[in-house]
Amino acid sequence: MGTTVRQATRATVQLARGVAMTLGTYLFVTVLLIATMGTLFVVGAWMLPEAVLLVRRIAGARRRQVAGWSGREIAEAYRPLDGRPFRERFVAAVRDPGTFRDLRWMLAQYAYGLLGLLAVPLWVVGLPVDGVWCGLSRRRALVLPLIGRLADLDARWSTALLKPSPKALLTERVEELAETRAGVIAAHEAELRRIERDLHDGTQARLVALSMRIGLAKRAYDRDGGGDPEVARRLLAQAQDQAEEALTELRHVVRGIHPPILTDRGLAGAVQALAAGSGLQVALDVEELATGPRAPAAVEAAAYFLVAEALTNAARHSGSDSAEVRLARVPHGLTVCVRDEGKGGAEEAAGTGLLGLRRRIAALDGTANVSSPAGGPTVVAAELPYTW
Structure with a gap:
């Protein structure tokens, strides 16, 4: 029975955390209503994005609580609000589907958030008074597991309400792909500039010098009076060295593209x-x-x-x-x-x-x-x- 008690204790802690969060949201809703009313009269419009960010933090804390109990993470999908001008932040806060899903969860929390209080009478029924209770083992076996089921039910409801919609996930994925695509284009352009610079400053310069050396060697052979074979031979040797250097640099450029x-x-x-x-x-x-x-x-x-x-x-x-x-x-x-x-x-x-x-x-x-x-x-x- 020790295992049953430990499981019930863990479930009770999970439910107690949910109850504490519910009580905290009661206070927060007052702030949210003030921000909403202020928005209607324009005076408190600046409060709305901050209130939405606070809702997100509360919902995020609840997601972590549920993930800690169930072992399954709940995804988030929000439009960014930080680092933007006020007008953009306000529009993003109002139009973000995640805002309405969080508010829906918060309102539903009013209905089921105090579910964890049922753990108290279950403990009273499941444990003995003064150490004596008829059929104690049987009562524990039947009553205490219900606390765990309450925690499971609470987690399932929170998961269903807090998980983002398929449309929100798709939108986030599209934005992510757009960002990575822009990064790929930037990296591709930088790579092309690097290849162009390497070819221009290295290989192209050596090929130009190679062409000049061959031209000078040709002139040395064609010079009146039979030419100068030694000069031509020296120029051709220099041209061969430059050709090998150009090939080395060209291989380096190729390795930079795909080794x-x-x-x-x-x-x-x-x-x-x-x-x-x-x-x-x-x-x-x-x-x-x-x-x-x-x-x-x-x-x-x-x-x-x-x-x-x-x-x-x-x-x-x-x-x-x-x-x-x-x-x-x-x-x-x-x-x-x-x-x-x-x-x-x-x-x-x-x-x-x-x-x-x-x-x-x-x-x-x-x-x-x-x-x-x-x-x-x-x-x-x-x-x-x-x-x-």
């Missing part, structure tokens, strides 16, 4: 090559990817460039001579983690290239996080979803 080694050796082999050429002592954990089906090309490229950027930053800025790289399959995708024990303090806005990689990963519906407190360690982690 051939990634196609030839797969992600595991490509990351091993990155580690070998990084100048760091890198502890690798990529064996899991050496066998089995490969990830889509876009996912492999995003993971490769993330590792490349993180190792480059670690070698240049961390002050550490070692790093750790771990890639692993998960049920719905691929995880990447690069860690170094350097001085930390890495910032995406400082031109490290991580911002562009975050955009690339977001375009694949993935997530990327950078943790780099002062003193280290620096951890760059990403999750790239796809179906194996």
Whole structure:
């Protein structure tokens, strides 16, 4: 029976928290009504967005309570109100479907929010008086579980009222896709500018110099009096060197678009090559990817460039001579983690290239996080979803 009592106690705590929130909403509704009446007379219109934000916080607290009891998260879908001019905030607060769903829950809370008070008589019936009660075990077995069912019922009602509508979720998804699409376009334009700059400043300049050297060599051979073979030979040797340098830079540009080694050796082999050429002592954990089906090309490229950027930053800025790289399959995708024990303090806005990689990963519906407190360690982690 100890388990039954513990479960009933936990359910009672959950119901008590719901009752406390209900009592708190009684006070808040007064503020909300004042804001609404003030809005009607224009005088208190400025209060409405703040009141809606407070409603959202209360609803969010209730969502967390229910998730703690049921083990299932309740999604949120709101239009942003912070950081906007007052007029836009007011319109967003009034037109947001989430506002009306929260208010509907708050009004319904008046009807069922005090449901948890029923736990008191159930405890009275389920526990003995002065330690003596006929059929105590049977009463506990029948009465105390009802408290848990009350908590379940309360959680189901709150979930049904607080979860966003399919339309709200679709709207949020469309906005998210629009944002990631804009990020992809920006990253694509930046990549094109980088390729153009590399070709213009490197490969193109060397090809122009190569053409000039060949032209000078041709003139040296065609000069009156039989020409000067030694000068022509020296110019051709310089032209050959410049051709090789141009090819090297062209390969560098190609690797920046899509590394051939990634196609030839797969992600595991490509990351091993990155580690070998990084100048760091890198502890690798990529064996899991050496066998089995490969990830889509876009996912492999995003993971490769993330590792490349993180190792480059670690070698240049961390002050550490070692790093750790771990890639692993998960049920719905691929995880990447690069860690170094350097001085930390890495910032995406400082031109490290991580911002562009975050955009690339977001375009694949993935997530990327950078943790780099002062003193280290620096951890760059990403999750790239796809179906194996």
